[in-house]
Amino acid sequence: MKFDEILLEHGGGGRLSNDLITGVFLPHFRNACLERLEDSAVLNLGDKKICFSTDSYVVDPIFFPGGDIGSLAVHGTVNDLAVCGGKPLCLSTGFILEEGFGMKDLKKIIRSMSEAAALAGVSIVTGDTKVVPRGAADRLFINTSGIGIVDYKGSISVKSIADGDAVLVSGTIGDHGAAILTRREGLGFKSDILSDSAPLNGLVEKILKTSPNIHCMRDATRGGLGAILAEMAQQSGLTISVREQDIPVRDDVRGVCEILGFDPLFLACEGKIALFCPADDAQKVLEIMKGHEYGRNAAIIGTVAAGKDQGRLILKTAIGGSREIDLPLGELVPRIC
Ligand code: MG
Numbered sequence: 001m002k003f004d005e006i007l008l009e010h011g012g013g014g015r016l017s018n019d020l021i022t023g024v025f026l027p028h029f030r031n032a033c034l035e036r037l038e039d040s041a042v043l044n045l046g047d048k049k050i051c052f053s054t055d056s057y058v059v060d061p062i063f064f065p066g067g068d069i070g071s072l073a074v075h076g077t078v079n080d081l082a083v084c085g086g087k088p089l090c091l092s093t094g095f096i097l098e099e100g101f102g103m104k105d106l107k108k109i110i111r112s113m114s115e116a117a118a119l120a121g122v123s124i125v126t127g128d129t130k131v132v133p134r135g136a137a138d139r140l141f142i143n144t145s146g147i148g149i150v151d152y153k154g155s156i157s158v159k160s161i162a163d164g165d166a167v168l169v170s171g172t173i174g175d176h177g178a179a180i181l182t183r184r185e186g187l188g189f190k191s192d193i194l195s196d197s198a199p200l201n202g203l204v205e206k207i208l209k210t211s212p213n214i215h216c217m218r219d220a221t222r223g224g225l226g227a228i229l230a231e232m233a234q235q236s237g238l239t240i241s242v243r244e245q246d247i248p249v250r251d252d253v254r255g256v257c258e259i260l261g262f263d264p265l266f267l268a269c270e271g272k273i274a275l276f277c278p279a280d281d282a283q284k285v286l287e288i289m290k291g292h293e294y295g296r297n298a299a300i301i302g303t304v305a306a307g308k309d310q311g312r313l314i315l316k317t318a319i320g321g322s323r324e325i326d327l328p329l330g331e332l333v334p335r336i337c
Contacts, residue, residue, distance in 0.1 A: 012330025013223040018231070037235070038157060039218060040084040042150060051086035053077055054145035060335040062109065062139060065179045066194030067270075069142055070113035072337060075197050075270060076221065077146040078120045082201040083217040083273055085156040085208060086148025088120060094128040094143040101139050109140070120199035122146065152208050160215040161236040166282035167302035168275045170203065170295045171196065171248060173225045174267030178253040180336055181260065193252050198271035203292045207275070210288050216276040219269070222331045226265035226313070228274055230327040233313040241314040241322075242302030265315070266328055268336045276304065 009016040026034065033041045040053035057073040067075075074091065081088040093113070097106070117124055154160075175196040182189040200219065208214060216236075218228045225247070233240040249264045257264045271294055277285055282300050289295030302316075313325040 007330070008334045009330025012328070012334070013221065013227055014328040014330045016330050018327070036157065036159075038084055039080040040086060040148070042084055042086075049150040051081050051084045051148045051150050052145070053080040053084070054143065055080060056141060056143040057337060058138075058141050058335050059180070059337050060138065061180075061183055062105070064183050064195055066175075067197040068109055068112050069140065070109035070111075071116040072197050072270060073142040073144045074113055074116035074120060074122070075199050076337065077144040078122060078199045078201050079219040079271075079273075081146050081148035082204040083156075083219050084148075084150065085152040085154075085214075086150045087205065088122045088146055088148040088201050090123045090125040091117065091144050091146045092126045092128075093124055095130070096137050096141040097129065097131045098137045098139050099131055099134045106140070116199065120201055152214075154212055154214060156214055156216055158216050158218075158232050158235040161232065161238060161276045161304055162215060162278070163238065163304060163306040164279055165215055165276045165304040166279045166300055167229070167240060167242060167304065168277070168282060168286060168289065168298060168300050169220075169225060169247065170200070170273045170275070170289050171271070171297040172250045172253065173220065173247060173269050173272060174249060174253045174257065174264035176270040177224065177262075177267030177333065177336055178256045180268070181256060181262075181333060184333075189256070191252055191256065193250070193256065196269055196271035198294050200271060200273055200294055203289065203294045204273070206292055207285055207288050211277060211281050211285055213281050214275065214277050214285070217273050220272050220274060221270060222268050222337050223328055224264070224266040224268055225272070225274060226263070226325055227328055230313040230325055232274070234311045234327065236304075237311050239305045239307070239310060239312050239314060240302060241305065241316060243316045245318040246299050246301045248297045248299050262332055265325070266332055268331070268333075270337060279303070
């Protein structure tokens, strides 16, 4: 698809984001590391392997049930490092502040970031601040980048996903998206739904310590579980089939989706990973997940197959049918993270 200007969907983690990356960025930036298009770049530095990742946060509202833009900015980058097998070490942070933004809110966000970093065991070691005139940005935007050490001997990559793999998810999906939606102006919902924003490096470390055969992990963020699975099906060239009734969704999240006409499969998460491993290891990995506070509602939700329908994501519906799930054009709701 060709566009003369940027649309909101270009930042949505769906088809238009992919078009932007492969059509505009990659042709100029191309190198072996970037081409892998994983959540972090994994680089060899002497005899060490490190991972390196960056992400920007523009969530609206900046304070939401279960978190705020500051904790989210720490969790997001920590999780992108963790799912590539990295033990996150340190972060940088960049602030773009709008003239007139309240000092009280800024201090609250900085405190939240520092608590989130302490909880995740990372240090914020460098940073930058820019202020733009009123109207040139909306209150504040945050960028974080992070570095981690990769010790895991296996190769964690979308290219390692194999025929026969089991697909697991670490808990209920769509919580973050539903929490933001219920707080957006004009919706006027009363609900107890909290964002699932959380640092997943502890959970991932436990999984990697117990299993030498993890093939791939990815954190489900703005496009939800549906978007990352559709993308991983495409990138792996294999068929991913998931069973709708096995995908954990909170009743109140399902309720919000029904009222607003959203599919929880595409609703944002900020504390959930999809994981691929050999079917024989799936039960063991599931038990590790369930034993961790951020994996209590984990489930085995599907399988991977080679053969026909390659590169597709198939949803086996609760009533016994099946349908192909396409990578969405963009995110359901702008500024979700
Ligand atoms: Mg990610």
